[in-house]
Amino acid sequence: MPVDLLSRLVRHGREIPDREAVVFVRHGASGPLEEPLTYGELDRRARALACWLRERCAVGDRVMLLYGTGLDFVSVLAGCMYAGVVAIPAPQPSTQRGHSTRSDGIVRDAEVSLVLTDSENHDTALGLLAHAGLDDIPCVATDRLGLPDAPSDWQAEPPADERPVIVQYTSGSTSDPKGVLVTWGSLNHNLGLTSRAFGVDAGHRTLSWLPQHHDMGLMGMLLTPLCQGATAYLMSPMDFLRRPHVWLRLVGLKRINTIVAPNFAYDLCTRRVTDAQLTGLDFGSLVSAGNGAEPVSADTMRRFAERFAPAGFRLDHFSPCYGMAETTLIVSGTLPGEAPVLTSVDTDALAAKEFRPVAPGTAGTWLVSSGRVHDLELRIVDPDTLATRPDGRAGEIWVRGASVAAGYWRREEVTERIFRASTVEGERGFLRTGDIGVLHDGRLYVTGRLKDLLIVNGRNLHPHDIERELVSLHDGFRGLSGSACSVPAAGAGAPGSASEGEQIVVMQEIRRAPADPDELAALSARLRGDLSARVGVRIANLVLLRPGQVRKTTSGKVQRSLMRELFIDGGLEAVFEDLDTAAAGRYRSEATPV
CATH class of the missing domain: 2.30.38.10 (Luciferase; Domain 3)
Known part of the structure; x- marks a missing residue:
């Protein structure tokens, strides 16, 4: 039957009030700590907030949501939907430069009437608004409101297919964000596609650590199970990154049916989960392991399936998929x-x-x-x-x-x-x-990505192919990130120069780099030669970086355009740079260890 998220949330609150809608799992010293939210409680909280919102906002007004992963965000998002205001999920407020720049750009662009957050993030959110010159916008910590229940005859704002429900800001940009207008029609249609792609139904249990402001985390792993009356288990991204085995362990503990993550997450688990941790895993309940949001690697899938086969994981558990914010979420998928x-x-x-x-x-x-x-x-x-x-x-x-x-x-x-x-x-x-x-x-x-495509010597090269080949050439690159791009070459058209006036630059994180500059130079020369042979074009420039220096989006995609800008502008703190003479003269004063 056609999907209508709002009607289903109201119906779930009436017909299955005691079923757990969302369970937030924190990692504690003694094990997982659960905080549940039932469908009845979700409906009650959403109605109460919607009544409050209607006194302050008109239908169609934009409201920014600044929350970390947790139940407050879920209730507030539902409340915005009930009230008919447009929710704008944004990254949790942070004083870190990259995060603050992105949030700054969103709040400036969105023209919001109100900012909602929680008491933990309230002061940081106020600072964000002041920095953006928008401190006249009301900023409210919703967990301090103590709202009364809505009147028993209160009705949610009827949705119209053409009316925006969420503005989903794309994750690839910081200073110039683009807000995707997700309408009720596009949301409901895509929730139907996503439910089918991952086999989600009323008896399903999903598990996600993805950020709630990101399209896969929001549409795929929160709204899809809520639409179906399923139970969504959530954990914070930081808990996953610090302890990836906890994500996998919860699959068995909570009899999870669906997990979804970018490719890098499966690679991280393959490398970081120990033999002792592996013995406590159980994939017997798993139906689908979605893999999307970035290029899907056949090697990663094979290694993950082999590594976790003793716990019951099979290669055919993987459901590679493709989508983006501009299509609400999913475009194609591999069915369970x-x-x-x-x-x-x-x-x-x-x-x-x-x-x-x-x-x-x-x-x-x-x-x-x-x-x-x-x-x-x-x-x-x-x-x-x-x-x-x-x-x-x-x-x-x-x-x-x-x-x-x-x-x-x-x-x-x-x-x-x-x-x-x-x-x-x-x-x-x-x-x-x-x-x-x-x-x-x-x-x-x-x-690949059209804007990332490299054309050298008449060949079309995708950056992730070059990055993947380089990682396989040195143990110190395993599990770390790289970014390949092209830059204008001085003297284009001269003998030995790249066609189209371009030459390739590869920036790669390295673990335990040699301290001796001569060893670094020899290693770099060998790597450039081996990589050039593998990809069939000359690799002119190699920059080695400390772990964590390759910039990524919240979903783990490498920000190649930003990395190119940082290389050109001299904004990288390199461990070592091995640059072509032309590039060294154009972008650096000299090609020496830093």
Whole structure:
């Protein structure tokens, strides 16, 4: 039956009031500490807050939510929906530079009428507003309100398909954020797709550590189970990063059916979970392990499945998927019970935008299918000619359908270009995703980002392929992050220079770097040579960084544009730099250890 989130939340509060809607799990010294919220309590709290909001806001006003992971956020978000105001989830207030810059940009752009937070974050939120010059905006700690219950005859604001319900700010930008206008129509449609993709129903239990302001954490792992009357278990991102085994242990302890995370999380677990911790794991209840939000690695999936096989995990538990905030969340997925499809393709052909599977035993590049597209239209389009490409040929992924959001808040020109694109054949109303992909046997393979594509010596190279190859070349890179980009080369067109006037820069975190500068220089020279041989083009520049220096979004995506800017502007604190002579003269005073 068609999904209507608001009506379902009201009905759940009436029909299954004692069922746990959300359980927040904190990691304590003696084990997990649970804080439950039932559907009856959620409905009661949402009604009380909605009554309070209606006295202060008009339908359609924007309200910013500044909370950490927890139950307060869940109740306040539902209250905004009941009141008919537009919720703007944002990162938890922080004094850290990257976080404050992002929140600053959101609060300036959103034109909010009210900021809601909790007492723990209230002072920091006030500081954020003052820094943005917006200290005239009311900022309220909702846990201090002590609201009375709503009158028994109180009714939630009826939703309209075209009315925005959430402004979802994209995670890749800091100073120039874009707010995606998620309408009731696009939200309800996508919750139906996500429920199907992960097999979520009323008896389901999901588990997530993803930030609640991020599209996968919000739409996929909070609103989807709430829509179905399931139970969502939540834990904080920091608890996961500090103790990844706790995430996996809760699967067995709470008989979890669905987990979803970016690829890096599965890689982290493979490396960090000890043999002793492995003995306490149990994946017997698991139905689906979603893998999305960044390029999905066949190697990561295989190693995770092998590592956790003794606990009952199988490769076919993985459900690779693809989506983005602009489509509310999911576009394609691998349904529960379907084995993920891994295909080895000809590397040179892929660089020429052709998907050509190779015979077993033949060297190639392994790609993971993000599954099939259901109830949405998808085209693969040449980004230059706007012509639709046939199956087996790579191009930009375009999407059309009811899950696509209404556009970007206050950005009509960008909305027109991105959300209302037309193919040269005359098909209109498509979203340009900016991602590169290919269709093969009815399945979607995502191969990279259009804006990240590197074109060197006539070859199309994806940064994550270069980054993946480098990590395999040295034990000190294992589990750490890298970022590849291209920069203008001095003397373009001169003998030995990269075509298109570009040369490659690879920035890589390293653990326990040699202290001797001569050893570092020799290591770097070897790595550049080996990497150049593997990817088939000259790697001109290598920058080694301390762990944690590669900038990422909240979902773990490498911010390659920002890393490129930092390299060009000299904003990186490098352990060692091995730069091409032209790059050293253009971007650095000298290529020496730092």
